[in-house]
Amino acid sequence: MTKSLITTALLTSALALTACSKVHNTEGTVQGQSFKGIINGETVSASDDIAKTTVQIFTFQVAHDDAGRALVRGVAGCTGTLLAEDILLTAAHCTTENPYYIILYFSNEAPKDFKAFMASINTNPLVRRVVGGKVGTQWPKLVSGKVGDWGDIALLKFEGGIPEGYQLAELLPAKEKLAVDQPITLAGFGITDGIKQTPSTQLLKVDVTILDPTYTKTEMVIDSGDKGPCHGDSGGPAYVTGSDGKKYVAGVTSRADVRNDPRGLCIGDTLYTKVQPHAAWIKRSMKSLQSPTFKPALIPQPQGG
Template sequence: MFLLCKVASLTLVAVLTLCGEVPAERIIGGHEVLKHSRPYMVLLERKLANGGTAHCGGFLVSADFVLTAAHCQAESYKVFLGLHSYHHLKRVQQLFVEKQFPHENYDDCLHINDIMLLKLNSSANITENVKPIALADNNNCSVCSVSGWGRTKINGSLSVILMEVNVTLIDYQKCVEMGMYCSSGEAGPAKGDSGGPLVCEDEKVHGVVSQNYKPNKNALRISMYTKIVDNRDWIDAIMKK
């Protein structure tokens, strides 16, 4: 699935980076999503400062706003709504971003406060295939799912279809210290999946896919998610303005 961060893509690594984490890179060990069963999903095609193109995930939270990860910042964006297969881009809604709102306290080294709102240049046409998703207002979640178009294998290519994987949240000291949700195991989000939603039992978004982390080369991969509930006031304030 297509998820790249501001400095480096969310990759699965066996050693720590200088800052300790890397953005999430792909959904591994998942399955194809039932077509258009996740109408809130967004694919972001990002134009970078160096002229290159990269991708991130995101999700529609209103007709005018998309929520994603702050490390997905770019010079400009093309937003695809109602997409299932990347081969059918002409059949979906394509919009652009009027303004980006990365969290003012985002730390691009540790990826703390890794969350960003994108104001669309025009309102999305709400249909059966394009609908916003509700945001969580509590921390009551344990079994969740993550969707995206990122890689499905470590050295594979990005997925052309929307994929999904189930994850179980864990108590992990580093995540507690950073104020993030975490899941562990090789099955989970990866490159191209950054900015995608962590959707739990109540069918609300509880987190934003942020980064992957390995304590050591033999340890299981830890996937980290920015908490929605801790950022509700910030989200609501920007959208109301």
């Protein structure tokens, strides 16, 4: 597995494709399902705890030519939440097999000039290199037609620590229960119009409610449509207020609810991976990623995904 962040050939290809790539979207599908950004949201101020825990993710969609050279076919944008000085929580579909093709950008504003951003990623002090990751145990087993319990959750290990001004988020404790109509705050860097594919220029958030907290054992449905997540918000946090008045991460943005948004146009409800059923997996995976004996490895992806 290559250890270079972005090779010369890779960077050249990425720059060539920037103009036509939907770099702020999580374009593409897994098993025919579209993935979901914040519509009708509000700007997250720099003093907001959400701004201090939320990070942009860029995943390079890479192919290899006959000579074995890595060529970028596109760049997909996602969102993640800081859990440790070197660990980010996101969706499994925001990962790719080779972790070195994923970078993190610590800024509450999206790159204004993506070509210039790409040219500077090896020296940009706000960019961090991903060196490993873990995906939910069900994710590598995902098959066509599976309705729920995708295991669409992931942890990314990165180098360089977190920049000044950032802090760690807390996961919803097991004792806290999720309920129908419970207020929930979503955040992300996704597009602001699912039809026009309008990219966001900054981190946004929106307050909505939980529609079904027990859609599956590991997933919940968020009441969205006229306001809520869209492409690029994938992997982003869903915050609820606990009984102690603190804000906790309860879920991770996964995908459109195909029952009322079959084309993934961000006009229906959204499925979120719940963190509570994955608490033991998160703890175990973080321990593995932070082990002194940690060695980078490929991130398992769905068969044919």
